[in-house]
Amino acid sequence: MSVQGYKIESRPPEARYARGWHCLGLADSYRDGKPHTLDIFGRRLAAFADSSGAIRVIDGHCPHMGADLSTGTVQGDNLVCPFHGWQWGGDGACKSIPYCKRVPPKARIGAWETCEQNRLLFIWHDPEGRPAPPEVAIPRIDACFSDAWSDWAMDEMVIQTNCRELVDNISDMAHFGVVHGAPVDYFANLFENHKATQLMIGRSARLSGDSRLTALSTYFGPAYHITDMSGRMGDQEIHSVLLNCHVPIDLNSFVLRYGVLVKKVPGLSDEQNRAMAQAYVDQARAAFYEDVAIWDNKIRIDNPLLCEGDGPMYQMRDWYQQFYTDVEQVRPSSVARRVVEMNPGNIEPPVLRHVFED
Template sequence: MSTNGISGYKIESRPPTDRYARGWHCLGLADAYRDGKPHTLDIFGRRLAAFADSTGAIRVIDGHCPHMGADLSTGTVQGDNLVCPFHGWQWGGDGGCKSIPYCKRVPPKARVGAWETSEQNRLLFIWHDPEGSPAPPEVAIPRIDACYSPEWSDWAIDEMLIRTNCRELVDNISDMAHFGVVHGSPVDYFANLFEGHKATQLMIGRSARLSGDAQLTALSTYFGPAYHITEMTGQMGDQQIHSILLNCHVPIDQNSFVLRYGVLVKKIAGLSDEQNRAMAQAYVEQARAAFYEDVAIWDSKIRIDNPLLCEGDGPIYQMRDWYQQFYTDVEQVRPSSVARRVVEMNLADIEPPVLRHVFEG
């Protein structure tokens, strides 16, 4: 059937720029790298190699030996060094070549790139900056006391490959409307705060899976471009459940990224260890099921640079303006992009929530 020249809204979908975000990126549980073996990291459009030295500190260096191009992540760990599987050159965590088995003198240029890492909340982070600057102290990953408390479960973390640009998932921090449609969780109150390197969301609503007939409260923050933590209060049966959710990603290339999703659950007083484990596992599975509904969308959606929005969608354009700072040279970041901005939507006209103080200047 002919449309007689009538056309719809013209979607703009430019290819992403060949640049990766400035910031800390999470590589999963730190202890997973302390197995005495090197680990292959295909991230930021290149190959890196991670290994733990004799002190347990995790080092990350460029993954190819400049001698003859061997993959260092397929080598072996000896003491503080990563040994090339091809000719046995030994590389330290600082990127310097420490010895060559058949040569007494190490060439002065024998160095590979070494990457800044950090451990916090039992997780390993790697710093990426296209300009090559070290991580400033004000963007350090904040400590979560629950990660070290016997009153909380250990992290339960899943890892998955998503075949799209990683910027697609960050829209969720300001996408109020998808909660009801995708998750069956109608929203009563929704607010965003953008300031500096952080973007925060406060959502109060309902979820049959995560809160039953009770109120669900979720306070979420992106600390930089790729590390997102949610403090959530829901309910299972007659028990109130406190949980902490991890949502973090690291790009493989411009069209794929590794997403890691984790859950911590606070143990319930009066229950045995076995009962608490069962309760935590059941809640983890419900939280995962809700999260995977987002994954299905991300894995098949297209990129839209000019989304056609309506009242009630949430501050998508403001969020994207905030997020662009991580893809811009530091000196070129516009002050308005990192200035404090608060957007509130009280859809059910409820009493201002207790956590609303987070948004007060």
């Protein structure tokens, strides 16, 4: 006779993609005079820079005969279909047809809202078709425009799982010590409106040596995550800004992009500072692969069995669900301010109002 244990609930991912800004990497990488293929949100899109340098994103297939517009050419402000030469503007309207004087009135495809901030390109996704409200605008990072900091050192990878597995990390305190060898002394989460913030104080041989590591991380919406981190390399204090962002390819895979800005160390050459930034990118890659090894072998659990040493996973998922819910149906409790603190190291806790309100 078998003994019945805890019953795991594991539903398939909802057939919907999150409402919010999604980062597509360095904006300048799209300004090469060529169209770029974007396989995101379960569909094919095409990105290109017009004659002013503004980056446009439109639906990727020509409604004339189905050609892939991302394999076409850029001419002025238009993306030219490789099959019959129809020219499509960044607003989604067909501008001209080389063998026809009259453009059919229905010749229009989807055009996607984009923005640039912090030298990065973002695309807005909303299943209801609403434009991005101003209160969710991507905040400026002054370090991106300062000579005292390195440029973004960037990398990316494709991960074969649902993106919720990645976002869980914002509240998963216990995994840092086990998976990443970075035991946590103090941990706090703040959930409010479209932001989820994590304050972690701990130790990491890779990022802080024998010193304390402090990381203040925020998800601005469902997919754009920025961390301000202070650690050490040898006897040198290191201040860095980490980018962790993802765009779903489909319901079971996503592109993860990560990057690092490092505050330049006086006395080091530009080459040495760039090498230091790249070393942090390499460490980030190694850390993400530690997570990937777990994701590749775990199952999706909707009712995780938690203990008192875990982070506030259910509160986090309640906050995260707002991005998969029609705007009018979002529950006020899902976006209300909630703070959860944990102090496994029994250290002197920071005054959170000084941290979370800055």
